Amino acid sequence: MSGTMTFYEQIITIGLCVLGTVITRFLPFAVFKESKTPPQFINYIGKYLPSAVFGMLVIYCLKDVSFLSGWHGLPELIAIALTAALHLWRRNMLLSVSAGTISYMLLIHFVF
Template identity: 35%
Template sequence: MPDTPAAGYLLAAVAVAVAVTWALRALPFAALAPLRSSPLVAYLGAAMPVGVMVILAAYTLRHLTPRDPGAAWPTLLALAATVAVHLWRRNVLLSILGGTAVHVVLASAVFAS
């Protein structure tokens, strides 16, 4: 039968694991606390929603082929719906979710037929 580690050794190993886990979970909060008053973070908070929408639009349109209108129209209608919802409500999350829902419904209708 193999030798089992001493109880003190096991307790020390568990204590180290607890300390490392706690430190890794607390570190982001401690590092971000001074950044909350930063003007750069305030700017990024205001500018990033537009950046996210541009990245999502570019990602969606990267394989759009106008030569295949059957595959292009769901994407273009979803893009138009996203722009319309955003101009109407000025809510990035609602625009993204609405455009995604329109795209999923239209794309599933195209692929189902």
């Protein structure tokens, strides 16, 4: 088993993911009656938060890349550019994700 957690810590971690997800899925049905519209700030957050969250998650994926030493994150940046370019061109998620991942694996294996 990898990682630094004990089995029980893993169970709690997964349990919290389940709990948080269930809360976000069931809350509207518990709180809002069908005729009531949600508060304006909630609507605003709902519309704009996802972009910020996915921006954060892109950075999160790169958190262990050392940009100041070694290859300065060059393989990651090249593979991201490739993924993005391919996606803008074809708009096909499966194609962009698989081609991006394979190109990254090839890059760190053969080039860097």
